[in-house]
Amino acid sequence: MTQHVHAPPARSGSAPEGAGAGVPPAARKRRAGAWRKRAEIAFFVAPALALVATFIAFPVAQAVRYSFYRWNGLGPLENWVGLENYVRALGHEVFTDAVVNNLTIVVLSVVVQLPLGLGIALLLNRQMRGQSLLRVVIFIPYVLAEVVAGVVWFLLLQPRGMLNALLEAAGLGEWVQLWLADPDIALWTVLGVLTWKYLGLAVILMLAGLQGVPPELYEAAQIDGATWWQVQRKITIPLLGPTIRTWAFLSMIGSLQLFDMVWILTGGGPANATVTMAVYLIDQGTNRSLYGYASAVAVLLFVISLTLAALYQVFILRRDVAEAPARRRRRRAVR
Amino acid sequence: MSRRRGAVAITTAGVAALVLAACNGGEADADGDGGATGQDAAAGEEVTITWWHNSNNDPGRSYYEQVAEDFMADNPGVTIDITAIAHDDMLTRLDAAFQTGDHPDIFMERGGGETAAHADAGLLRDLTDDAADTISVIEAYTGGYTVEERVYALPFSSGVVGFWYNQDLFDQAGITEVPTTMTEFDDTVAALKSAGIEPVSVGAGEGWPAAHYYYYYALRACPEDAVVAAVEQHDFSDNCWVAAGEHLEELIATEPFNAGFLATPAQTGPTSASGLLASEQVAMELAGHWEPGVMQGLSEDNTIPFNLGWFGFPAIDGGAGDQDAVLGGGDAWAVNADAPDAAVDFAEYLLSDEVQTGFAENDMGLPTNPAASGSVTDEALAELLDTRDEAPLVQLYFDTAFGENIGGAMNEAVVAIFAGSGTPQGVVDAMVDAAAQE
Numbered sequence: 001m002t003q004h005v006h007a008p009p010a011r012s013g014s015a016p017e018g019a020g021a022g023v024p025p026a027a028r029k030r031r032a033g034a035w036r037k038r039a040e041i042a043f044f045v046a047p048a049l050a051l052v053a054t055f056i057a058f059p060v061a062q063a064v065r066y067s068f069y070r071w072n073g074l075g076p077l078e079n080w081v082g083l084e085n086y087v088r089a090l091g092h093e094v095f096t097d098a099v100v101n102n103l104t105i106v107v108l109s110v111v112v113q114l115p116l117g118l119g120i121a122l123l124l125n126r127q128m129r130g131q132s133l134l135r136v137v138i139f140i141p142y143v144l145a146e147v148v149a150g151v152v153w154f155l156l157l158q159p160r161g162m163l164n165a166l167l168e169a170a171g172l173g174e175w176v177q178l179w180l181a182d183p184d185i186a187l188w189t190v191l192g193v194l195t196w197k198y199l200g201l202a203v204i205l206m207l208a209g210l211q212g213v214p215p216e217l218y219e220a221a222q223i224d225g226a227t228w229w230q231v232q233r234k235i236t237i238p239l240l241g242p243t244i245r246t247w248a249f250l251s252m253i254g255s256l257q258l259f260d261m262v263w264i265l266t267g268g269g270p271a272n273a274t275v276t277m278a279v280y281l282i283d284q285g286t287n288r289s290l291y292g293y294a295s296a297v298a299v300l301l302f303v304i305s306l307t308l309a310a311l312y313q314v315f316i317l318r319r320d321v322a323e324a325p326a327r328r329r330r331r332r333a334v335r
Numbered sequence: 336m337s338r339r340r341g342a343v344a345i346t347t348a349g350v351a352a353l354v355l356a357a358c359n360g361g362e363a364d365a366d367g368d369g370g371a372t373g374q375d376a377a378a379g380e381e382v383t384i385t386w387w388h389n390s391n392n393d394p395g396r397s398y399y400e401q402v403a404e405d406f407m408a409d410n411p412g413v414t415i416d417i418t419a420i421a422h423d424d425m426l427t428r429l430d431a432a433f434q435t436g437d438h439p440d441i442f443m444e445r446g447g448g449e450t451a452a453h454a455d456a457g458l459l460r461d462l463t464d465d466a467a468d469t470i471s472v473i474e475a476y477t478g479g480y481t482v483e484e485r486v487y488a489l490p491f492s493s494g495v496v497g498f499w500y501n502q503d504l505f506d507q508a509g510i511t512e513v514p515t516t517m518t519e520f521d522d523t524v525a526a527l528k529s530a531g532i533e534p535v536s537v538g539a540g541e542g543w544p545a546a547h548y549y550y551y552y553a554l555r556a557c558p559e560d561a562v563v564a565a566v567e568q569h570d571f572s573d574n575c576w577v578a579a580g581e582h583l584e585e586l587i588a589t590e591p592f593n594a595g596f597l598a599t600p601a602q603t604g605p606t607s608a609s610g611l612l613a614s615e616q617v618a619m620e621l622a623g624h625w626e627p628g629v630m631q632g633l634s635e636d637n638t639i640p641f642n643l644g645w646f647g648f649p650a651i652d653g654g655a656g657d658q659d660a661v662l663g664g665g666d667a668w669a670v671n672a673d674a675p676d677a678a679v680d681f682a683e684y685l686l687s688d689e690v691q692t693g694f695a696e697n698d699m700g701l702p703t704n705p706a707a708s709g710s711v712t713d714e715a716l717a718e719l720l721d722t723r724d725e726a727p728l729v730q731l732y733f734d735t736a737f738g739e740n741i742g743g744a745m746n747e748a749v750v751a752i753f754a755g756s757g758t759p760q761g762v763v764d765a766m767v768d769a770a771a772q773e
Contacts, residue, residue, distance in 0.1 A: 073433070075457070088772075161606075180595070181597040186598070267541070269750070272751075288739050288743040290740055
């Protein structure tokens with residue numbers, strides 16, 4: 001530890017000054033060391049970089065390339081159409097509907113799951129009988145394979161399915177709906193199923209976040225005579241901030257890429273009422289063989305996701321990232 | 336059993352498809368090399384032919400194995416490598432294989448725009464001269480597989496679409512005769528409804544089963560030259576394409592369809608359109624020759640528990656089209672452009688009197704070789720065969736005929752009419768818009 005005390009001599013500016021007129025041996029050694037370090041880093045990072053390049057960067061570049069062509073997937077790329085595919089997609093009602101559906105799901109997922117998740121997490125954080133069992137029960141939907149959950153819900157939500165039968169049996173006959181077949185209702189049904197599926201994740205993350213709230217704060221608040229509501233509002237929720245922001249980010253990305261649950265439940269129907277960007281692009285690509293056009297849609301999905309993710313990072317997540325070193329500094333100062 | 340799936344509902348994730356394609360790539364490459372030397376199979380050299388088909392259940396599967404054995408016995412040096420895959424999986428794998436050019440030597444084509452696209456891309460062998468004798472036997476069916484006067488595949492099964500109905504439920508509703516005009520059809524629907532029976536199931540969730548109604552109205556409303564112009568030049572200017580949608584709107588207004596039809600699948604599971612007919616929850620369904628087989632597959636003991644009947648799509652008032660024309664389609668054997676000559680011989684053998692007779696006896700489809708017509712054992716299918724052979728015109732399903740792009744856009748717009756959000760003009764606009772993209 002103490003070796004670090006006599007740190008290497010003046011670091012900044014020494015190299016340019018010495019340029020040409022013979023570099024001091026220490027600096028030379030240091031530079032050789034730096035190169036070695038870089039080589040080492042390159043060596044260890046190369047496999048991961050190769051994977052990223054092969055399976056992410058290259059396909060993305062290819063999709064961008066395809067998106068400038070009219071191409072049915074067969075034969076060579078010959079029919080260059082410039083930005084036509086993009087113009088077409090942005091002007092196509094089904095695609096713009098898909099974007100709106102995606103954004104609706106992004107917003108409503110957070111709006112619905114945040115209070116529910118927080119509430120359940122607060123309840124489950126109390127000492128009670130069967131606490132672990134309840135936690136498991138809440139988390140089970142998230143563990144289920146998306147397709148399996150989708151098929152189960154698909155059957156439950158049929159016109160003659162169990163949900164409608166239960167409503168009838170409970171004397172709520174007028175609540176019976178064509179859950180997946182009514183264009184006015186289908187998107188809400190999908191949202192309901194998504195909430196059921198992903199609430200568990202929110203709860204588990206928030207429970208983990210709650211473990212990180214120091215109990216002393218609660219004790220202090222109690223001594224000061226804070227009410228339960230005040231404690232939650234002034235202590236729990238602010239300290240859960242980083243967890244909530246990270247969860248919301250995950251939720252947003254998942255909502256933007258939403259495909260499997262919709263594909264299983266409605267296939268984007270009825271009459272495109274639940275179509276999402278991913279569903280639209282798969283349909284246009286695989287079912288219609290419009291690979292050039294579908295590539296343009298894929299690029300648009302990529303750009304939209306990237307932009308939203310970047311904005312979120314800059315405006316919301318940065319606080320968490322910036323907070324960490326500040327806190328560390330503060331701690332050192334105390335010492 | 337060959338089924339039609341106009342728009343493939345279940346598509347494996349792209350990654351899986353690519354992985355599969357990669358796996359097949361190896362095999363196909365090896366065969367490709369074999370093919371190059373295989374041109375001189377007659378000189379006694381070894382040649383391997385790869386063959387993909389969708390008869391992945393018995394009796395079809397064993398029958399095709401036997402057919403391959405027989406051919407190999409008669410043609411020393413030829414090895415046939417069979418891959419029997421479920422229909423949807425086969426389509427996904429074929430799509431991936433076409434893109435890499437590693438498709439098998441013999442495979443299934445559905446005709447129309449899809450076959451034309453494959454021919455344009457140089458994937459298919461021109462069989463016009465190489466299989467001229469066979470083509471002359473089945474020429475009534477080769478139209479859908481012909482591009483610019485050249486035949487690219489040999490149709491081995493061709494079925495027709497019509498109404499399959501539950502005779503018992505019709506009796507219960509007091510219906511003694513099947514409808515032959517749309518007015519009678521409306522009466523039938525009304526009679527069933529007043530007997531408390533849901534009249535018709537339709538798998539609008541998958542698009543094409545709903546679109547079949549539009550195709551039939553178009554076939555009834557459009558003069559033949561309008562149909563030809565649409566198929567060949569993608570010209571939809573004749574007003575009959577709008578009129579077809581208006582007829583459809585009138586039908587939908589009578590509310591003949593099962594509850595939640597917009598989300599009903601075509602053939603998968605008990606809640607599908609076929610499942611509803613099989614479980615006697617509806618009285619009829621517009622479907623193709625595959626329907627009895629599908630319903631058997633959906634029932635517990637592989638039987639249909641009621642008397643199944645069939646009637647053709649009713650005539651409309653004042654239609655300019657042939658009121659007896661039928662809508663149909665089927666499957667054909669195509670040969671890879673790079674396949675050895677022996678592959679053409681085998682494809683021809685598959686259409687021979689002998690093989691088509693066995694095909695018919697096993698109820699694997701409706702044979703195209705007239706020599707096999709009498710061998711269909713299933714009563715419903717035999718009846719259908721007569722209808723097909725007596726029809727003045729068998730029109731290939733329009734979505735297949737127009738190709739995946741225009742066909743898909745048309746189906747989507749037709750479903751919008753079913754949902755009440757689309758218009759007849761919207762269907763034509765969607766087709767014109769899609770055609771502009773070709």
